[in-house]
Amino acid sequence: MLTDFDAYLMGEGSHERTYEKMGAQLVEIDGKKGVYFSVWAPNARQVFLIGDFNDWNDESHPLASSDSGIWTLFVPELSEYAVYKYRIVSQSGENFEKADPYGFAMEQRPRTASVVADLNRYHWSDGDWISRREEFQALDRPLSIYEVHLGSWRKVPDEKWGSRYLTYRELADELIPYVVEMGYTHLELLPITEYPFDGSWGYQVLGFYAPTSRFGSPEDLMYFIDTCHQHKLGVILDWVPAHFPKDGAGLNFFDGTDLYSHTDSRQGEHQDWGTKIFNYGRNEVRSFLISNALFWIDKYHFDGLRVDAVASMLYLDYSREDGEWLPNKYGGRENLEAISFLRKMNEVVHGVYPGVLTMAEESTSWPMVSRPTYTGGLGFSLKWNMGWMHDTLGYMSKDPIHRKYHQNDMTFGLLYAFNENFILPLSHDEVVHGKGTLLTRMAGDDWQKFANLRAYYGFMWAHPGKKLLFMGGEFGQWQEWNFDTSLEWDSLKAPNHKGLQRLVQDLNGLYKNEPALYENDFEASGFEWIDASDTDNSVLSFIRKAKSSDAFLVIVSNFTPVPWHGYRIGVPQPGEYQEVFNSDSEKYWGSNVGNDGGLTTDQVPMHGYSQSLSLTLPPLATVILKRQ
Incomplete structure (x- = not known):
């Protein structure tokens, strides 16, 4: 099973x-079926296997040590679903009962033991999707992501x-048809790697x-992911290599030493989150994490990894005051080992699985996050645009009378x-913690709130960058997201919420059908x-252009509650322009002000063009026009 060459590669x-x-x-x-156990605990004095198969006997199943620090044991006749832990005896004689860092399944919380699982039995039916994934997920293709916390999307009576969670199979029957009907291209799952504390939302991982x-x-x-793929729906995993919790059964102090993290808290601990930071400079830890990234793509067919808290990995002084952090060997604040790890992870993922996306939640101005490593970048496919999100939400929260400033x-x-x-993210972080x-x-008032949000979504879907919206945002929840309760589905009985939901559905449809909205996202x-300068009227107008044709769209957003009649904008070509989207349409619960479906250019020069359109701009609305 575990060869000297495996141990060498891990050590490297x-x-x-x-x-x-x-x-x-x-x-x-040797003709005997059973389970072969391997665990890395180089500083342990002894390691024992305990579980339901030996009545949790402390000493009946000792593991054999090796020079590589990996302890092994073959247990014949042991089968799937056996529940187990490792009892690790430190050099000082302390005992630690630990879950398996590589355990493929775990007991339900609050229990923390690992469970033997066979991951090779399932028969996949997504060959067509996998074979075409590189095509579906190319950077010049539409990407509209529905971010979901599986535990609170919808609950059922129990x-x-x-009330209880929906199961993976129930979610396949209910969540997937909903997301497909809404026109999204991808699901992004908040962390589903095993975690003991519901309130961490999955970001404090016990079973990686x-x-x-x-x-x-x-x-x-x-089955859930397979079903997504059969409906041409990609699935992204929110992946957490930035830290791990201090839970007793987890990686913390695993063999009586800080095996997976740094001993010095100035480098090894997140003060804000009460968690430990991985030691990215330790080779066995790098192998653990890089293998983990490949594992979810290999065994579960995930189509992308959204890497959480990248900024906390890049900076040694992240959320620390002077004297609370250790500089790198050059005296700087950059975490050189973490940078090296992220580059290697991206190289391996993209090299082994072309077409799989990696996405960085990175909130600073670190350069070249989504550029190839061979040009000096970090190698991610995409980066969340946190600056855009912060700026535009701040603008939309202001009274329209002040927006011109x-x-x-x-x-x-x-x-x-x-x-x-860039991805334009309106994520779970924007609807919690009193925000x-x-x-x-x-x-504004209730009508203006809905109108503002509809106009904002229209602006967002037309803006360069891929799209991400957290669940509940598509129909306008009133209450902050609560991980412990279901979304406010009853609100869809009201026409204002139903109208907003239909608007998001139509935006996704328009987005996928108009190459001008996605082909050239990353090209000026x-x-x-x-x-961009009509501040007095708070109006913005711009053009999106396709790459493979001369198709283009004209987008105009009016961020005041006043309709503007005879508002003239220049356009690049003469002819008839159809109003293909109007966020003020009555079908979205708007006031139905618009341009009667379309209008024709005049030979009136404007904005540097030889012809122009005289528009009726609805209040607090975005309109999109297409030349026929």
């Missing part, structure tokens, strides 16, 4: 598939608990190789829009301002 930090050798492997040795048992078995998750909040993002491959919801953050040639 270059083993990319440690999950095929470590943990609990169902094997046959006799014992009052185990899908959470809250929603079912590993095979159930495979802040129009640069809506335009500033175009100064750097093509420096990275309110997207709807409540809009200015795909965008052109018509007028």
Whole structure:
């Protein structure tokens, strides 16, 4: 099973598939079926296997040590679903009961033992999707992501608990049809790697190789992803290599030493989150994490990894005061080991699985996050545009009477829009911790809040960059997201919420059908301002251009509650222009002000063009026009 060459590669930090050798492997040795256990604990004095198969006997199943620090044991006749832990005795004689770092399944919380699982039994039916994934997920293709916390998307009545989670298979029956009907191209799952504390939302991971048992078995998750692919829906995993919790059964102080993290808290601990930071300079840890990235793509067919908290990995002084951090060997604040790890991870993922996307949640101005490593970049496919999100939400929260003084909040993002491959994220972080919801953050009375949000979504879907919206945002929740309760589905009985939901559905449809909105997201040639300077009227107008044809769209957003009649904008070509989208349409619960479906250009020069359109701009609305 575990060869000297495997141990060498792990020690070198270059083993990319440690999950095929470590943990609990169902094997046959010398004609006997059983489970082969391997665990890395180089500083342990002794390691024992305990579980339901030996009545949790402390000493009946000792593991054999090796020079590589990997302890091994073959247990014949042991089968799938056996529950186990490692009892690790430190050099000082302390005892630690630990879950398997490579365990493929775990007990349901609050229990923390690992469970032997067979990940090779499921028969996949997504060959067509996998073979075409590189085509579906190319950077010049549409990418509209529905971000989901599986535990609170929808709950169902339960006799014992009052309400319960949907299982992976129930989610396949309910969530997937909904997301497909809404026109999204991808689902992004908040972390589903096993975690004991519901309130962490999955960001404090205990089982890095185990899908959470809250929603079912590993095979159930495979079925869910398989079903997504059969509906041409990609699935992205929110992946957390930035830190791990201090839970007793986890990686913390694993063999009586800080095996996976740094001993010095100035480098090894996140003060804000009460978690430990991985030691990215330790080769075995690098192999553990890089293999983990490949594991979810290999065994579960995930189509992308959204890497959480990248900024906290890049900077040694992240959220620290002077004297609370250790500089690198050159005296700087950059975490050189983490940078090296991220580059290597991206190289391996993209090299082994072309077409799989990696996405960085990176909130600073670190350069070249989404540029190839051979040009000095970090190698991510895409980067979340946190600056755009912050600026534009700040603008939309202001009373329209004041917006003319802040129009640069809506335009500033175009100064750097093509420096990275950006995703425009309106994520879960924007609807928690007292921030309110997207709807409540809009200015004005109830009608204006909905109108503002509709106009904002129209602006966002037309703006360069891929799209991400957290669940509930598509129909306008009033209450902040609560991980412990279901979304406010009853609100869809009201026409204002139903109208907003239909608007998002129509935007996704228009987005996927118009190459001008996605082909040139990351090229300046795909965008052109018509007028970014009409601050007095709080109006923005611009053009989006396709790459493979001369098709283009004209977008105009009016961020005041006043309709403008005879508002003239220049356009690049003469002819008839159809109004293909109007966020003020009555079908979206708008006031139905518009341009009667379309209008024709006049030979009136404007904005540097020889012809122009005289528009009726609805109040608090975005309109999109297409030349026929």
